[in-house]
Structures are given as C-alpha cells and as structure tokens.
Amino acid sequence: MKLKPFLLASAMHALFVPPAAADQTQYPLQLENCGHELRFEAAPARAVTIGQSTTEILYALGLGEQVVGTSVWFNPVLPEFEAVNAQVERLADNDPSFESVVAKRPELVTAMYEWHVGPEGIVASREMFHDLGVATYVMPSDCASKDNSVGLDGTRSELFDTAQLYRGITELALIHDAQAQGAALLNDLRTREAAAIAKAESLDLPSDSTALFWFSSPEIASDPYVAGQQGVPAYMMAQLGLDNVVQSREEWPSVGWETLAKADPDFIILAEMERRRFPADSLEAKRQFLETDPVTREMTAVREGRILAMQAHAMDPSIRAIYALEKLADDLAGFDLTQ
Template identity: 40%
Template structure:
C-alpha cells in the first residue's frame, strides 16, 4: 500500500524494489551506481549479452529489441520463436559505432566490462552524451566492485543469489511498463527452483562433491572452474551439493592435481558454441577427462557422472534455473543407482 501511495503523491519517484500494480512516469532508477530518469518506456534497445536478450524475450518485449550481441549459444527452445528474427550485430562485442547506428534509447549490458569505465564497447558516459541510457545487470554489480574491469571472471565480496536476477526482472519490467509480466516470470522461476530442489533432495546423505568446468586456455593447462561465490555456487547450494573450489573468484584457474585430490563425485561441463579455446568443445573436454592420467581416475569420470549444461546457465542469468533443473534430473538418476 505504501508504494501505491507514493506513486499517487509524486510525479517523480526513485525506484528501489519496483514491483508495481500500475506504472507511472517519470521515475528515477539507480543501476550500478548511476541514477537515470525514465519518462517513458524505451522503444529501441540494443542488448550486449545473451542474458539481457533472453530476459526481454521472456518478458514478451521482442519488438523492443533493435539489435543484439555477445552470444554463447542458441536461444532456449521456449524463446526461439520470439527471437528468430533478431538482428545480431556480433557474436562477441560490437563496436560503439555499430550500436549507436541502431539509434537505441537504451543499451542493456550483461557485463560491466562492456559499458563500464573501461567499456569494451563504450562507457556509460559516452552513451549518455548521445542521449542513450545504459543498463548493467545488477548481478554483475551487487557484491562486486563496479570499478573492477575483470567483470564476470573477477572476485565477489558476497555470494551470488537468484534474488539478484529476480530483482533485475522486476526493474526491467518497471522500465518497460510491464509489471505483471515481471511478477509472472519471477513466480515461475520460484516454482521451478522449488520443484528442482524437491527432485534432488537427499535427506541424511553426505552432500555429493561437484566441480564446474567452463573452459581452459590450454587443454592440459589449469582449467577455469567455478568458485563458490558465483552462479554455480548458488546452483550447488540450491541442490545440496558441495562445490570443491573454495574461492571468491567466479572462474579461477585451478590445477587438475588439486581437483583430483578433492575427488569430486560430479563434474558439470559447460557447453558453448564459441571456439576460442580447444576446451570450449564438450567432446574435447570429455575425451581429455577420460584419457588424462590425472583426471581419468577421478570418481566423477570413472562413474560417468559428467553433466553437460549450456555455458549461459553457469553465469548469472535466467538460465541458472535451467541448470538447476537439468542437474537435478541427473542427480535423481545418479542417486537412484545408489539406493
């Protein structure tokens, strides 16, 4: 009731946790340390990051997307129809000029490095000088320094939580004046997480140990595996697993000797379309694990407990719920074999 009263009494409001029954413009919203005033819902948006693209599609806002960029793989089946005609500026980072040429009134970035102080595409100040608003996913700011140029591979001071994604859903639903869609999406995410937890529940059993392998610069070099403060840490906690990598870094490089010594029961492997490194390929990852003298005797490898999920689902995004569902299904199968 308090929020509704504020909306009626003030023409200009500052939004902190926006889930409104009705939408009133103008309002001011703080995002990653910068306040911006919205006088109307944006009409043309360029997305820098697949998560932002998928979030807009999930809110039914495909007609607002002028162009997209920074892709890890294909859209999930549930969003393919809405996203089939999207204009893709680049698979990775587009140029500042390419983005501006689309005449957007808003640029949404999944990662701080795209529009932060050392913006790979451009800085927020550069876009603002042209009258273009910018947005960074709160998941890349909350619990992280906004001046950190390492972004998704940097350290977090507080663990990631799915509440950060739900907050973004609510805030973008407010910006685009579709609060009901935001509430519906968040409700669906909550229900899906609860069902996955129920599926994976194992009362009175020692938690299975897990490691999440994203990629590696060299196949036989130190792999990038998930620390316990990023999205995989939330996935592990949600499903009652124990992540063997105790690090605040989201994707630290760790030796296979250290991983083997920890004896993980499960290895979750990231699947992606890109091919910057040999270990981007799932088949290459699996072949290495089964043939390398250090890795082939790891319990997860010996028992065939290798779970493949999309790379997008291991970075903060809506897809984290997809990963929780996929892993919970595999866990149910694994646990059934041991009963």
C-alpha cells in the same frame, strides 16, 4: 538427504514472496543501477542487448519488437523465442563494437556484465553511451556484492542470490511498462526454483558429496576456468547439497588440474556452448581430455561416469539458471553414491 535450514528457508521464500506489482509505470521513472542514477521519460522504444541474459529476459517480457540488436551469445536462443529472435539483427556472436551498437540508434543498452559496459568496459564505458543520450542498464547480479576489478571475471563477497536476478527482471519490466508480464515471469521462476530446491530432499546424496563446474580453458590442457565459491554454480551446489572443491572466491578462477584431481570431486559439470573462443569451449573436447589425460582420467567422477553437461549460459545469472537447477536436480537423482 535433509535440507539444511537455510535451503528450506530459501525454498519457502521463493514460494511465498508475492510477484511484482502489475501497476502501470509512472514516468518520469528514476532508479539506481550499479552506482548510476537513471531517468526514463517514457518506455524505451529501441533496445540493444549486450549479453544473452538480458536478451532472453526482454523476450520473456514480450518486448521482442523493441529489441533492435543483440550480441554475446553462448547457446542458441530458447526455443520459445526462436521466431522473435529471427527478426532481430545479431550485431556479434561475441563482443560488439561501440560503433555497431550506436548505429542501431538505441534508447537503452542492456548489459549482462560490467566488463562489457562499465568502468573498463571492452565495448564502452557507461559514460560513453550516456554522453550520447543513450541509457544503460547493467544486471544487478554483476555488481551486487561483487568487485569486478579483482580477478578475471570479478570476485563476489557473498553467495549469488536469485533475488539479484529477480531484481533485474523487475526493473527491466518497470522501465518498459511491462509490469504485468514481469509479475507473471517472476511467479513462474520462483515457483520452479522452489520446486527444484524441494526436490533436493529426495536426492539422498551423502552429506560430503562434492562437485566441480568446468566452463572452458585457454588451451585444452591448460589450467581450466572453474566455478568459484560465490557464483551461480555455487548457488546451485548449495541448493542441491553439494560442496564446491574450488575454494577461490573469484567468479571463474583458473585452477591447475593437479590441484583439482587431488580434490577429486564426485561430480563434474561441463559447460556446453556454441561459442568457439577457446579450444575447450567444445563439450566433446572437454570430455575427451578428461577421459584421456593421465591425471584427469583417474578422477573418481571420470572413472565412475559422473560427468554432466549444462548449457554455459545457465552458469551465469539468467533465467536459464533456474531451468538448469531443475535439470541438475533431475540428473543427480540418477546416481546412487551410497553403494
């Protein structure tokens, strides 16, 4: 399979964009974040993370000692961060309370999603933290070209771009005066992203190959939450030459199984997580449903054994998304759809 021109351009861009400058941060630092003007007089000494994405980014920047509380976990922490994570209090597996976050006396609260910290934030609004003198930082990937007031998890007007993730890493490094660490992390991620995209050339999948990403469901047999046209899974599919059978522009729309079975994707990618908010959070429950339900068991991907697993957190804007792109390229290389 030949790379589409925009895929090749993306790969070249990922290889040749220089890493962020490794100069020391000059304080006071001012920057704009998701419509809010932020000002830092010095690097924050205490941070609470609401979302696994920013937790692992701060760990990757060597800032574990500054993290005093974490929350919202889908998967176990990356192995390389197990030691530092063991020293940090987990405020909640899922959504922390506003009081529990404030009790840690943070100077900075980082969030992966605006629905946790935002206009209708279930933890708090940004203003609630700012009124207490606590700065907040929301990952740009959750507000760039995205309307979080439309749909359950928001709706994107443009395809997710890893530049949004890289901007978040750059700015978190800048805020913490960790620009050298940020440059090294960005260089590693860009190199790995480009290598995964280049590997797509050798997959030799038919040009009309399709896929479906299933995250979870309120009930195992109810309409599932599946990846829409513009989020991280859609980005992965675009890089690997797969078409998304889901047409919605919502981040994670709910679509009926009759509709999905009619679309009949060549591959189904299931989210694997330790979270148990819904019955279908379980990977094995999802597999069993697909293989036993009278509608889903007739889908080509199920009959042909083309069901893959991916860590749930990798389906969100995170450093794991880059790692997952690598793994998905490797996994797809094991299938031959030309026979």
